[in-house]
Amino acid sequence: MAFLEINDVHKIYGQTVVVDTFNLQIEQGEFVSFLGPSGCGKTTTLRMVAGFIVPTSGSIVINAVDVTRMPPNRRNVGMVFQSYALFPNMTVAANVGFGLKVAGQPARAIKQRVAEMLEIIHMTEYATRYPYQLSGGQQQRVALARALAIQPQVLLLDEPLSALDAKIRISLRQEIRTIQRQLNITTIYVTHDQEEALSLSDRIVVMNQGRIEQIGTPFAIYNRPRTRFVASFVGTLNVLTAEVVDAATGRIMIDGQEIHVNGILPDHPDPSLAIALRPEVISLNGVYGQTANHMQGTVEDVTFLGPVVRTRVRFDQHTIHLDSFNTPQLVPPRNGDSVTVSFPPEACLVLSDTPGAEV
Amino acid sequence: MAPAASENDMRHINFWSWLWIIIGAIYFFVPLIATLLFSLQAKRDELGFTAYSNVLSSPAFFNSFSFSFWTAVTTISISALLIVPTAYWVHLRLPRLRPVIDFITLLPFVVPAVVLVFGLIRTYNRTPLTDSRQGLYVLLVGSYVMLSIPYMYRAIDTGLRAIDVRALTEAAQSLGADWFTIMTRVIFPNVYIALLSGAFITFAIVMGEFTIAFLLAQPAFGPYISLLSSSKVYEPSALAIISFGLTWASIGVVQWISHSFSGQSQITGPR
Secondary structure, eight states: OOOOEEEEEEEEETTTTEEEEEEEOOTTEEOOOOOOOSSSOOOOHHHHTTTSSSEEEEEEEETTEEEETGGGGGGOOEOTTTOOOOOOOOOOOOHHHHHHHHHTOOOOOOHHHHHHHHHHHTTTTTTTOOGGSSSSHHHHHHHHHHHHTTOEEEEEEESTTTTTHHHHHHHHHHHHHHHHHHHHHHEEESSSSSHHHHHHHHHEEEEEEEEEEEOOHHHHHHHOOOOOOHHSSSSSSSEEEEEETTTTTTTTETTTTEEESSSOOOOOSOOEEEEEEOOOGGGGGGGSSSTSSEEEEEEEEEESSSSSSEEEESSSOEEEEEEEEEOTOOOOTTTTOEEEEEOOGGGOOOEOOOOOOOO | HHHHHHHHHHHHHHHHHHHHHHHHHHHHHHHHHHHHHHHHBBBBBBOOSSSHHHHHHHHHHHEEEEHHHHHHHHHHHHHHHHHHHHHHHHTTTOOGGGGHHHHHHHHHHHSOOHHEEEEEEEETTSSHHSSHHHHHHHHHHHHHHHHHHHHHHHHHHHHHHOOHHHHHHHHHTTTTOOHHHIIIIIIIHHHHHHHHHHHHHHHHHHOOOOOOHHHHTTTOHHHHHHHHHHHOSSSHHHHHHHHHHHHOOOOOOOOHHHHHHTTTSSOOOOO
């Protein structure tokens, strides 16, 4: 039995299904991110784990205890909010010690634990300050310390970095991950930022329209997206519509040019299917050799992005983007050049429209 | 040319601003100064505090003043206990009802005090509330609580709008707090200043209220001022100045306390 289990959870408001058949098992100490666009149900699911929303059906089990209908103040679940939610009338130390005081712990133990937590977030000297005297990043670190001070069974973070500027976001997310590993605390992190999810998580749950699209490691989610949605949401991706020539040998046709993909294609009455290609796996003027796929096209645009040069190539109906590393030897093509792009068959991802797969 | 024109415009604006400030000040201060001067003329051809000492040495003044003072304190306490949780719950769980609640809180402005008190007397006629002095006092406090609703509710509502009620509540809940702890340790301290401003307006209203206290035959400060006006010449003016001073002292206390807590009441969160 997993440490945290979300079993067949649904949340329905009137006629609207906000969360649909959500199933997830999380192990002790695991860091799982819920990733998806706004309104996909990720925050609703998190709030059901926190106890602020009661599921319409299904169950939530933490450490072998069914908490589905348990009030939030009895779940021992720490939560960090996007808006920090620090108590404005309390100092940093009082904020961090609030949960311990509520639990009736002796003053000495509270003082010691608060000092420990402030040390972990490197804010010992800020103990007597009020929240309004802190920057956004500092406030969020205090909120994290406050949530962790009660030694919760599960830590929930609801887009904790989205209100911060880019630089602080990166440093704070590394800090969150370090602290999470240090304390080995089971964590659910809600975000719509794929970079955050990819860099922080042991596993990512990609959600769309209340349903799980795919569950997997960051590597699997990025490299082996199972659905068109996951492929388009995570990273930059070229999605091409192809016609199946021979399903058994993996031969397909894109804009009149035949290529092949690895493995046997699904036997489906509809001969068209979606193929995805990451820009970084496509090469200009062939480094992959004869066994790779080659397609002829015309350069439409070349964009210099610093470490990479992005080239847009048009075939007949489709255009694709490809990224080349910016090396001193690179000679970027010019608009209107005829070029051959190549990519290995295993780089072609065949997309499904059926969500719910775990990789 | 342009800077000169702009300077002329500024002078023009300054002139009109000062003119309206001076007119406003005259309108406000002249009656006050006149009342003050009149109250100092109790002795012929001599300015002095005779009227003030007459008022302050009267036991009726202290009795009525302390009666109204404690009535005000009781009213404020009941209002706070009633309105803070109500406003909090509306913010947290019933935000759609806010326009309805806003309308209800305005009713005391629409219903005249005379109508209110006769309505209460008729409704509670032949009950212990109208048969005894204590019962009438309960009706008096109840009426004052109703009168205080627009001021208290709006002040507290403004205070609650300044904080993220839902996030603070959920943060406290996730840290193990029950509703009582949330109210007493998170919500009340954060609407404290707003509550105080509502409380002092209520205080000022209760201290000067006449109609309800008179019709319920209560020995309050308002009826005492009225009684004094009909029997004395200079003392009512002295009493008006004393009342005015008390009101401003109350507002001064609010300002002072607000200033003392100004840091803590600042809004936090993303910025």
